[in-house]
Amino acid sequence: DVQLVESGGGTVQPGGSLRLSCVVSGFPFTGAAITWVRQSPGKDNEWVSSIYTNSTPWTPDSLKGRFTISRDNSKNAAYLQITNLEPEDKAFYRCGIGVCIYPSCEFVYQGQGTQVTVSS
Numbered sequence: 001d002v003q004l005v006e007s008g009g010g011t012v013q014p015g016g017s018l019r020l021s022c023v024v025s026g027f028p029f030t031g032a033a034i035t036w037v038r039q040s041p042g043k044d045n046e047w048v049s050s051i052y053t054n055s056t057p058w059t060p061d062s063l064k065g066r067f068t069i070s071r072d073n074s075k076n077a078a079y080l081q082i083t084n085l086e087p088e089d090k091a092f093y094r095c096g097i098g099v100c101i102y103p104s105c106e107f108v109y110q111g112q113g114t115q116v117t118v119s120s
Contacts (some may be wrong), residue, residue, distance in 0.1 A: 002026040002109045003080075004095055009114030012085050020080040020114055022095035027109065034071065034078040035100050038091035038116075047103055048093070050076055060102065085118045092116075 008020040022034060036048040049059040049069040057069045068081040078095060093114055096107030 002097075004097070004109055004111035006093065006095055006111045006114040008068070009093060009116045011117040011119055013065070013120050014086060014118055015057075016085050016118075017081065017083065017094075018082045018116060019032045020093055020095075022078045022080075022111060024076045024097070027097065029076040030073050033100070034069075034095055034097060034099045035105050036069065036078075036093060036095050037105055038089075038093045040088075040091040046091075047100070047105055049080060050100060057080075082116070087118045089116060090118050 003025045005023045006020060008018060008043050012018055017099050031053060033050055033052045035050040039045050047060060048063060049057060049067050051063045051069045051071050053055045055071055061065050071078045094110050094114055096110035098105055098107035
């Protein structure tokens with residue numbers, strides 16, 4: 001079975017940082033583009049960042065600067081570094097593998113997600 005497991009979420013103060021992890025099993029990781037999305041209560045999924053098989057990252061202009069995506073093929077893992085967290089970043093973050101054409105992403109495989117809360 002294909003599994004994606006996210007971790008690294010939590011509660012941080014505004015201005016803080018987090019690194020989210022997405023570990024993939026059961027799928028040839030080097031052949032997978034990984035995308036992070038987030039969902040806040042009452043809002044649609046928002047595409048956060050993607051990293052392609054050649055390790056090229058892509059982040060929407062609206063989120064550039066504070067979100068950095070990376071991957072470690074030796075660990076079958078992708079990471080999302082979030083800096084200078086803002087209250088608006090509070091959301092449920094999920095990683096997935098699928099067909100992603102901005103701004104929509106249809107995951108074939110996705111993890112259970114990890115909650116990020118920003119609060120003083």
